[in-house]
Amino acid sequence: MRNIMRRALTPLAVLLLAACGAGDEKTTGDRAEPAEPSSRTLAATVERADGYDTLAGVVANAGLTHVLEGVGPYTLLAPSDAAFGAGGAGAFTDETLRAQGAALLRAHIVPGALTRADIAAALGRDADGSVQMRTMADTLLTFSRDGEAIRVRSESGASARLTGEESVASNGVLQPVDALLVRQDQPAAATTP
């Protein structure tokens, strides 16, 4: 009797799991299996996301909307409006700062589709507990564990944590971060050789 019950329950459990997966939209937390990508591009996803108006403005101002609508794929580490404000870079939506906006965005974009599950899996495999990805600005971002969260640090020393929920777009992934990944307070003299 007990065996029959088990055999009956197992497929039921599988069905329930499958149903849970199907009910997901395009966002995911830290699940082992990422959700199916939405039909929206990365550009459209940024436009529609709540709390990322500054980022959307910087993308448009820098003339990179077409890039984020294209084939890609890219993973955009997306600073929130608060992050732009705290970093003093809210002005990058201004038309006099187009090149600066483009440079900032490139430092926040890595190639391919990077989900939290992918990063977590890489961190789990790595003996040092840190893994690196290369940005479009040709700098390296270092990911590591920060308690429950994932921290990302740039070569310049700026660091942020992955927050909120990722969004898988048709041509990449939006990974919200809580701070800018470029250093603001580093004095220019420090870079003089």
Added chain:
Amino acid sequence: MKTIIPAAAALVLALGPAQISLAQDHGRGYGGDHARSDDGGKGGGRDSGRQAERRQDSGPDRSGQDSRGNRGRGGDDRRATAAVERIQSRAPGQRSDDGGRDRKDDRGREAGRRDQAAREVERVVARREAGPLTVFRVEPERGLVRGCPPGLAKRNNGCLPPGQARQIARARYDYLWNARRDDGVYRYDDGYLYRMDQRGSVLGWLPVLGGALAPGAVWPQQYAYQPAPDYYTDYFRLNQPYDYRYANGALYGVDPRTQAITQVVALLTGQPITVGQPMPAGYDVYNVPYPYRSQYADTPDGLYRYSDGYIYRVDPTTQLVQAAIQLLA
């Protein structure tokens, strides 16, 4: 889904030795002929058909492609293309098209392209001795143009006498341009980056994305670029009548008559990744695009990493690049 991944992994494992031997074979005797046969056999009808129609001047990985009789599945091709064919057979409905490009257009190629299963055509290009697969070199100085930029008179040794660095003022956002510590000092002004020495003299200059390199602007005459390889025409779907150029991390479309930049197409890392060489730093995390994840999942024998339109297969122990896979729609 959970059963597919192990199956895919098993398939990849089975193919792994075959692919490696393919790389080795080609490494020994690789030349233009092999490239041609590669395309015909692996890519199947669609790929060689397209090449026959469009390709005159080929990139480094397709030397002198011309019309090939061997279209379709190329079942009689005795090399390890059998390995590739097995992958192709898992994409139902895609291989039925044997013809050239026109026929595919009639069938609504755009719709077919969007179909994820239809994108699983690959051409494993594993050339050891033909140099880097990606055309781009990482310019150590980003294509810096030596000397004085237009508008700054040449004085002494570098355009500006010492102390006049104020002319290219230290701007509030200098940190953006000096993120790479080993790079020297750069200042930004009005569309251009200027490389400075300690005394404030200008050593060189380059136009930057969003500044002098923006839609509407004319391509600066002295600024060198690399023409986009044919593969990128396919991958990025560059179907406008523009010159497509790569420079310093971005792919631009340029009107050939006016030399005006019409669009920024893509961002690229520009990393030169070469089969047989170590994978560069910065590809630690699995980042394969979604449509290809079921096909290219990490295994103990091979890791897959995406960069600039290619999926690279990397040996987990040696970190050497084993294969570069083009992703053709």
